[in-house]
Amino acid sequence: APVRLADYSPWPFALPAIHLAVDIRPGDVLVTSRLDLEPRGGAEALQLRGVDLEICSIKLNGDDVAGDDYSYRDQLLTIHSPPSKPFVLETCCRIDPYNNSSLEGLYVSGGLLSTQCEAEGFRRITFHPDRPDVLSRWTVRIEASRASCPVLLSNGNAISEEELTDGRHAVTWKDPFPKPSYLFALVAGELREIRDLYTTASGRAVTLRLHVEEGDEPYSTHAMESLKRSMAWDEQVYQLEYDLDEYNIVAVRHFNMGAMENKSLNIFNSKLVLADAETATDAELERIESVIAHEYFHNWSGNRITCRDWFQLSLKEGLTVFRDQSFTADLHSAAVKRIEDVAMLRNTQFREDAGPTAHPVKPAEYQAIDNFYTTTIYEKGAELIRMLHTLLGQERFMRGMATYVSRFDGTAATTEDFVQSIVDGAAQDGQPLGFDSERFKRWYHQAGTPELTVQRQWDAVKGELTLELRQSTPPTPGQTEKQPLVLPIAVALVGEKGRIGEEQLLVMDGDQASLTLQGDPGSAAPALSLLRRFSAPVNVQLEQSLQESLQLLAHDDDPFSRWDAGQRLARQVLLARASGEPDATVEAALIQALRQRLNAFDGGGGQDLAVLLALPGTAELEALQNPVDPPALYAARREWIAELGRQLADPLNQLLDVCRGEWPQAWPAGQGGRSLTGLAWSWLAAAGDAEARNQALEAVSGPSMTLARAALRALQPMEVDERDLALDRFYQRWQDKPVILDAWFALEASAPRTDGLQRVQALLEHPRFDPLAPNSLRAVLGGFTANVPVFHAIDGSGYRFMADQIAAVDRRNPITASRMAKVFSRWSSYGVDRQSAMRQAIDQLAAGELSSNTAEVVAMLRT
Numbered sequence: 036a037p038v039r040l041a042d043y044s045p046w047p048f049a050l051p052a053i054h055l056a057v058d059i060r061p062g063d064v065l066v067t068s069r070l071d072l073e074p075r076g077g078a079e080a081l082q083l084r085g086v087d088l089e090i091c092s093i094k095l096n097g098d099d100v101a102g103d104d105y106s107y108r109d110q111l112l113t114i115h116s117p118p119s120k121p122f123v124l125e126t127c128c129r130i131d132p133y134n135n136s137s138l139e140g141l142y143v144s145g146g147l148l149s150t151q152c153e154a155e156g157f158r159r160i161t162f163h164p165d166r167p168d169v170l171s172r173w174t175v176r177i178e179a180s181r182a183s184c185p186v187l188l189s190n191g192n193a194i195s196e197e198e199l200t201d202g203r204h205a206v207t208w209k210d211p212f213p214k215p216s217y218l219f220a221l222v223a224g225e226l227r228e229i230r231d232l233y234t235t236a237s238g239r240a241v242t243l244r245l246h247v248e249e250g251d252e253p254y255s256t257h258a259m260e261s262l263k264r265s266m267a268w269d270e271q272v273y274q275l276e277y278d279l280d281e282y283n284i285v286a287v288r289h290f291n292m293g294a295m296e297n298k299s300l301n302i303f304n305s306k307l308v309l310a311d312a313e314t315a316t317d318a319e320l321e322r323i324e325s326v327i328a329h330e331y332f333h334n335w336s337g338n339r340i341t342c343r344d345w346f347q348l349s350l351k352e353g354l355t356v357f358r359d360q361s362f363t364a365d366l367h368s369a370a371v372k373r374i375e376d377v378a379m380l381r382n383t384q385f386r387e388d389a390g391p392t393a394h395p396v397k398p399a400e401y402q403a404i405d406n407f408y409t410t411t412i413y414e415k416g417a418e419l420i421r422m423l424h425t426l427l428g429q430e431r432f433m434r435g436m437a438t439y440v441s442r443f444d445g446t447a448a449t450t451e452d453f454v455q456s457i458v459d460g461a462a463q464d465g466q467p468l469g470f471d472s473e474r475f476k477r478w479y480h481q482a483g484t485p486e487l488t489v490q491r492q493w494d495a496v497k498g499e500l501t502l503e504l505r506q507s508t509p510p511t512p513g514q515t516e517k518q519p520l521v522l523p524i525a526v527a528l529v530g531e532k533g534r535i536g537e538e539q540l541l542v543m544d545g546d547q548a549s550l551t552l553q554g555d556p557g558s559a560a561p562a563l564s565l566l567r568r569f570s571a572p573v574n575v576q577l578e579q580s581l582q583e584s585l586q587l588l589a590h591d592d593d594p595f596s597r598w599d600a601g602q603r604l605a606r607q608v609l610l611a612r613a614s615g616e617p618d619a620t621v622e623a624a625l626i627q628a629l630r631q632r633l634n635a636f637d638g639g640g641g642q643d644l645a646v647l648l649a650l651p652g653t654a655e656l657e658a659l660q661n662p663v664d665p666p667a668l669y670a671a672r673r674e675w676i677a678e679l680g681r682q683l684a685d686p687l688n689q690l691l692d693v694c695r696g697e698w699p700q701a702w703p704a705g706q707g708g709r710s711l712t713g714l715a716w717s718w719l720a721a722a723g724d725a726e727a728r729n730q731a732l733e734a735v736s737g738p739s740m741t742l743a744r745a746a747l748r749a750l751q752p753m754e755v756d757e758r759d760l761a762l763d764r765f766y767q768r769w770q771d772k773p774v775i776l777d778a779w780f781a782l783e784a785s786a787p788r789t790d791g792l793q794r795v796q797a798l799l800e801h802p803r804f805d806p807l808a809p810n811s812l813r814a815v816l817g818g819f820t821a822n823v824p825v826f827h828a829i830d831g832s833g834y835r836f837m838a839d840q841i842a843a844v845d846r847r848n849p850i851t852a853s854r855m856a857k858v859f860s861r862w863s864s865y866g867v868d869r870q871s872a873m874r875q876a877i878d879q880l881a882a883g884e885l886s887s888n889t890a891e892v893v894a895m896l897r898t
């Protein structure tokens with residue numbers, strides 16, 4: 036039965052203190068837990084969660100609990116009549132982390148024991164309410180053999196170390212901050228440590244420790260530097276400081292997600308820790324920096340203030356994503372970061388909002404909460420915070436944040452608590468708020484991407500442009516009626532010489548609104564720069580002429596709107612080509628505009644040009660196609676890239692000369708030059724330029740991973756000798772580094788070869804393929820689904836193969852399998868043949884035995 040937001044009630048006990056003793060033995064682990072419990076209110080049975088636990092003993096206030104005084108069934112331990120006064124419950128359980136392939140709870144990854152408890156993994160370690168609103172002070176004693184587990188880590192401070200007999204030892208950890216079970220962590224194994232020191236603004240000395248496998252020490256500098264930058268940024272921008280004497284980060288190879296913010300003991304997917312310029316791309320370095328920041332920022336937005344229940348997940352995730360986005364914007368280019376985030380939102384979150392798994396930022400119910408770690412909760416959630424920031428401005432928003440922290444520090448809060456704090460803090464200056472906060476809260480409950488339709492009238496005599504705006508949100512599964520939302524809409528007029536007048540912020544909160552903008556009387560209609568900085572996460576319906584888009588592309592002072600104008604033209608070109616009717620006028624105009632940009636470039640700041648030239652993502656094109664024809668879109672993209680390479684050959688070659696000088700610069704310097712180089716190689720190679728292919732091939736053996744991977748991306752879609760040579764050289768060079776080899780697996784799996792399916796099968800049998808590592812599974816199976824001609828083969832063979840693979844993964848790792856099942860989410864948008872083939876694959880998956888995680892996703896796909 037689903038869990039419902041409306042059914043929330045507090046747990047009927049308080050649990051102020053927990054003592055855990057974890058005894059690590061060669062074949063199993065014994066977990067003894069002592070819970071200090073205090074009944075709060077009426078006489079109720081005590082119910083604790085527990086999954087796959089073998090009970091050794093249960094004691095209440097020191098006495099064994101008799102067999103008929105408790106029951107353990109359906110993952111629930113019930114003590115029928117607990118005392119009405121405070122009492123101590125001690126349980127001892129045996130667990131088997133050595134055969135736990137789910138990567139939840141305590142599990143083994145490459146000889147290392149580590150935990151993942153969010154969202155509901157702690158119940159696989161011992162009996163516990165395992166809900167985020169039960170906060171306790173934890174003491175954890177870990178005992179193991181020193182030979183196999185010299186390092187024993189948990190949350191908080193190490194308060195004692197013991198030398199025991201038989202080569203065993205123990206370490207006891209105490210965390211002074213009350214926390215829920217999902218933030219518990221434990222790591223035991225053989226690890227190398229890299230140490231550093233950070234002194235906080237108020238003078239606390241914090242020992243920073245990064246723990247990696249032997250041999251990986253040289254690749255830890257970037258992560259450590261990123262951590263220090265994150266700590267300094269949160270002090271400067273949010274006045275939030277770290278609160279303990281040590282901060283640990285552990286890199287593990289087998290991990291379902293990116294990373295986890297456990298109090299003072301972050302656990303990271305090793306691909307998000309280990310990196311330098313030779314082994315990681317510029318984009319990966321920036322991503323690592325931002326994930327390190329994200330987990331660090333959780334210490335306040337997540338740990339000190341946590342979630343009342345899992346419906347509030349976006350309280351911590353949306354806010355923390357907003358914080359990490361701001362961090363990256365401050366450290367690098369704010370314009371480029373905003374553009375990349377919008378591109379990602381449109382291609383993942385808008386797609387989710389438009390399909391069968393659409394759900395609000397605050398869902399009303401769920402079956403498996405793991406299925407809701409989505410781009411809606413994270414990225415759309417961050418957009419809601421960003422809109423509050425836009426509506427209030429930096430100063431008022433920050434006063435709201437300070438109010439939130441002072442009201443809710445040390446508690447488990449709700450999204451309503453958050454919005455109310457922001458609003459109350461902002462209003463301390465006595466000024467009107469400027470928007471209806473009750474209406475704003477609708478954003479949390481309403482799924483779907485709003486459509487903003489804009490019509491306009493230009494009065495040349497007065498020089499006034501009048502806008503008529505309407506908003507509506509299309510129905511989503513289980514939510515047919517939609518209400519108007521609060522939309523902050525930033526607009527300006529753009530003429531031949533740039534922006535005319537000031538930008539305006541229209542706050543729309545009903546179905547309709549109108550606005551008049553002052554332009555130059557007597558002149559031609561100016562271009563409309565709408566939704567500047569992407570001030571609200573909506574789809575815009577507005578008729579814009581080619582001339583207007585070109586004017587914005589050339590003269591708008593908002594980099595997002597400039598980029599958006601170019602994207603609009605590129606979308607037109609690609610959709611027209613995919614429908615078999617290329618639009619020669621738009622193509623010629625766009626090429627001309629790009630040529631001007633390329634000619635004007637003389638080095639430096641190349642990242643802005645690189646994002647401007649990047650083509651729109653597949654998902655956003657598919658959203659505009661009916662029915663969706665993936666191979667036609669794929670072919671259109673390849674042909675257009677070749678056309679760009681032919682028409683712009685001269686400026687692209689000049690560009691390569693300019694950029695070469697930036698190749699050796701260390702990240703973040705030089706990334707613009709490297710991005711543009713990759714783009715030029717792709718376009719020129721697609722146009723048949725042998726010299727570009729050669730340059731690319733050489734880069735695969737060079738010192739920059741960014742260039743090597745750009746080279747592989749340029750060559751990979753083509754049936755040329757250099758492609759196979761390049762892939763082979765890359766494999767030979769990196770075969771002993773699993774984190775890097777995953778990129779090779781992904782490229783191999785997505786190479787559009789005629790025998791693509793057999794090759795993907797062979798990759799799954801490859802000696803270097805690790806079927807228990809979600810990274811490797813995502814590389815091969817994710818690569819395969821990006822292999823458009825093979826995955827979308829009209830006979831349905833690609834879909835059937837994928838369904839079989841998902842079923843196989845589901846038997847070992849439901850969290851990873853249920854995420855993969857979402858590749859079928861757009862089945863109803865394809866033409867009849869693909870539609871029925873994909874539907875059959877979904878039914879085939881549904882007919883087998885599925886975990887509740889995957890069953891929930893499959894059920895959503897079938898409604």
Ligand code: ARG
Pocket residue numbers: 153154291292294295296329330352405408850
């Ligand atoms: N809280 C983590 C983060 O975003 C994600 C952990 C998700 N884990 C899961 N099993 N769903 O930083």
Ligand code: ZN
Pocket residue numbers: 329333351352355
């Ligand atoms: Zn997070």
